[in-house]
Amino acid sequence: TQPPKLCSVGDCNQGTGVYQRHGYIYSSLAGYVMRKNEGEEVTGINSRFAKVHILYVGSTPLKDRFRGTIRKEDVRESEKDKVDIYKSFRPGDIVLAKVISLGDVQSTYLLTTAENELGVVVAHSEAGAQMIPISWREMQCPQTNAKEFRKVARVQPEYLEA
Incomplete structure (x- = not known):
């Protein structure tokens, strides 16, 4: 069969x-x-910002889809001029971020990951495996040992599911 x-x-x-x-x-x-488009957080990237779908507020899943933008200058607290969006996020990444304001007329929210506790919490490698954080700026594929750059969140216990 x-x-x-x-x-x-x-x-x-x-x-x-x-x-x-x-x-x-x-x-x-x-x-x-x-x-596709179910559970994705980062949906598009260019050199100035990452576009995201907001899936949760706190631990509450949203019924409607809301859009957000993480601008280059809102990725981290220090050395903002040295941020490379392509080394911070990839499409499909799940990101923990905070809303900083209502954005433009297209009804997107401006988000920030400029705290150690904020950033990528789930990423998948090209091999399809869930990557493991190895530093504040790198994740590694457990199958191939390939390393990829990300703005990695230092996840606090209150954000982890039991």
């Missing part, structure tokens, strides 16, 4: 334990896929 068809390639991002064939993703092992 053929392994279960999980979804079309256009609807999902391929994770581990799955493979593509004829435009669909199939399970080859116990694996996972992530539906």
Whole structure:
């Protein structure tokens, strides 16, 4: 029998334990896929800012999708002129941030990660594995040992789920 068809390639991002064939993703092992635009936080990046979807306020999930922007100057507290957005966030990262103001006329919120406790809390490597923080500015893939730059959050206990 053929392994279960999980979804079309256009609807999902391929994770581990799955493979593509004829435009669909199939399970080859116990694996996972992530539906596009579900659970993503960082959605787009350029040299000046990162666009995000706000998913939670505190521990309360939001029913409607709200958009936010993290500007280059709001990534960290010091050496703001040396911040490289591409070395701070990547699309798909889950970020812990604070709202600093209502942004432009497009109804986006301006967010900051300029505290040690704020920044990337979940990131996946190119291999699809959840990365492990190894410093305030790097995460590492546990499968390939590849290192990637991020603005890593020093997560406080009140933000961790039991």
